[in-house]
Amino acid sequence: MNFIGPYLLCFTDQVVFTLDPNFLRPGEYEQFFNYLLHNNLHLDVWDARSHLLLGTTAIELKPTDNFELQSSLSLQGRLHLRMANVGRRSSKSTAGIDRALELSTIHHYREQKKREQIERMLANVATIVYDLDVSFGCTEFFEFELKNPGSNEDTVHICVEDERNNTFVVTDPREVRVLKTAFGVNTPTEDGLFATDVTGHASATVPAGQGYLSIFLKPNETVRVPFKYMESSMLPTGAIGTNVQYTINFQSARTNHPFSQLLIKVHNYPAVVDQTFRFIQPELSFLKKLVRLPPVNMNVQTGMPSFVQDGTLFANGSSVQLWTRVSDPSVLIESGKASFGESVDLLVKVGLGASPQVREFLTAVYMEPFQLRAAYIWRWVIHALHRVDASATVGQLSAPIGLLLRTDGLLPEGGPRMISIYTSHPDELMLGTELTGQSKRNQGNAGLQFMISPKAVYELKARIMPRQVGMRNYQINVVEATSQRVIRAWIICAEIKAPEVSKTYNIELPLLFRQNTVEMCHKRVAYTNPYSHAKRLRIQTDRPDLLQFKDSEIEVPAGGTAQLALRFIPQPHPSVQRLYVFMKNEDENIEETFAIVAQYT
Secondary structure, eight states, X not given: OOSSSOOOOOOOOOOOOOOOGGGSOTTHHHHHHHHHHHOEEEEEEEOTTTOOEEEEEEEEOOOOOOOOOOOOOOOOXXXXXXXXXXXXXXXXXXXXXXXXXXXXXXXXHHHHHHHHHHHHHHHHHHEEEEEEEEETTOEEEEEEEEEOOSSSOEEEEEXXXXXXXXXXXXXXXXXXXXXXXXXXXXXXXXXXXXXXOOSSOOOTTSOTTTOOEEEEEOTTOEEEEEEEEEOOOOOOTTOOOEEEEEEEEEEETTTOOEEEEEEEEEEEEOOOOSEEEEEEEETTOEEEEEEEEOOBOSSGGGTOOGGGTTSTXXXXXXXXXXXXXXXXXXXXXEOOEEEBTSOEEEEEEEEOOSTTOEEEEEEEEESSTTOOSOSEEEEEEEEEEEEEEEEEETTSOOOOEEEEEEOTTTSOSSSOEEEEEEESOTTTEEEESSSSSOSSBOOGGGOEEEEEOSSOEEEEXXXXXXXXXXXXXXXXXXXXXXXXXXEEEEEEEEEEEOOOOSEEEEEEEOOTTSTTOOSOEEEEEEEEOOSSSXXXXXXXXXXXXXXXXSOSEEEXXXXXXXXXXXXXXXXXXXXXXXXXXXEEOTTSOEEEEEEEEEEEO
């Protein structure tokens, strides 16, 4: 299991979707086929035994043409129905007095509730219900017709009761015109419709930055109040939809009585995700990821609406600014302006808590300021694992790192259970159950296996032999064999230092496919034994993909010199690579280190 190595994925199962337009909401039919035409299928690849994330891949969705002739058999017939009324004849009442008492009681109850029922019916007449089918990243536009039924001038206050701040009154006439064009609304737009109330009628339910809005109405005047709803929440995991209600009240400033009430019923459905990003990160850390977008072009596929492609929103006509929307307000996204035809980078910053927290959120990227249609919708999943800090040197086996495995609460009640321990880099990280000798240790991809008991404590020892300089993360998963469930996980954050180099060689090597280039380039390096006794040494390198040895072990006499036969693998592109050659004794200690600077020209 190596994150860097290539993998061949073979799919034998077939996934079938049954699409019935009669059960789709408006716009979903076109949205589904647009997704098949312009999007790729992104897959997360996991190792089935170790539950380690190997990587992600993307598959282009290609249509399949079927040229087979299919003949359908049609059946015709008649359906005969026979209906009957099952009932009984009415009989005379034998309890007239009791029935009269019941009717009298009902009459008195109706008289008592008549006023309340009339007021409720009048309130229902004044309340208008508006249904919205939304998902994360979408923007909906609608208008509410408000009329002054009286014969006097009046000022109407608008109060939006939305604790999530998703409902807004659109006060900018330019934005109203753009929204009407986008949603195909052919109604006149009135400038200077709203006025900010300065009488102190502030409300905490009004969206931040919008203020307390008022509309001045003449007698019997009717206006259209524009609203927009911007969904920015993410559905819980496994939910297929949620329903919430928001209320917008229109209250008279003269009589302090309500003019009307708008009840918005929002039906939130899962969003169509273009790609999922999944990361494994140490706990109590800050994740910073740079996402590079493809070149920005003015077309439908990038999310640029047709009504803003005329360049009226961009003064210079050569650059566009990106806008983002996040379902989690604690996530920070930094973006800048992008020139048309050039790529742009987005910086995402996420803070993580203690293990085993899993942070999941959605992000939407827009190419226009009104955020009508998202160009990209991404899903982010970040797993926080228990952090263990370590330090090591390239090519040198590190000191043992202690890991405590407490089984209390991890295993079900019963006898001992078999577990397997896997690592993300089995070639660099070794695991054992003992400090000296490591009698049980992982063997490649097989993992370390042993029995554990409930309510016990076990100590694991890990040693690192890194191959690269810098910060490296090594993931360790403990998998219960019966249920195939991960019961414990660590991530070792190792600071890798460069080894002490005794000699440095500069070598020029030809490129692959060039004239007079053989499959291997052979070089020799001399090594002198400085000890007064013979030495048997093992030869290793940090780049086995570039350098091989004719003999992996050599025996050098006391004070003698041996020639190391090196075989370099040609590369197709010009580059400069720095390689290390380690001379190790029988105890895996480094006797001497050579540095080779290979320049491929």
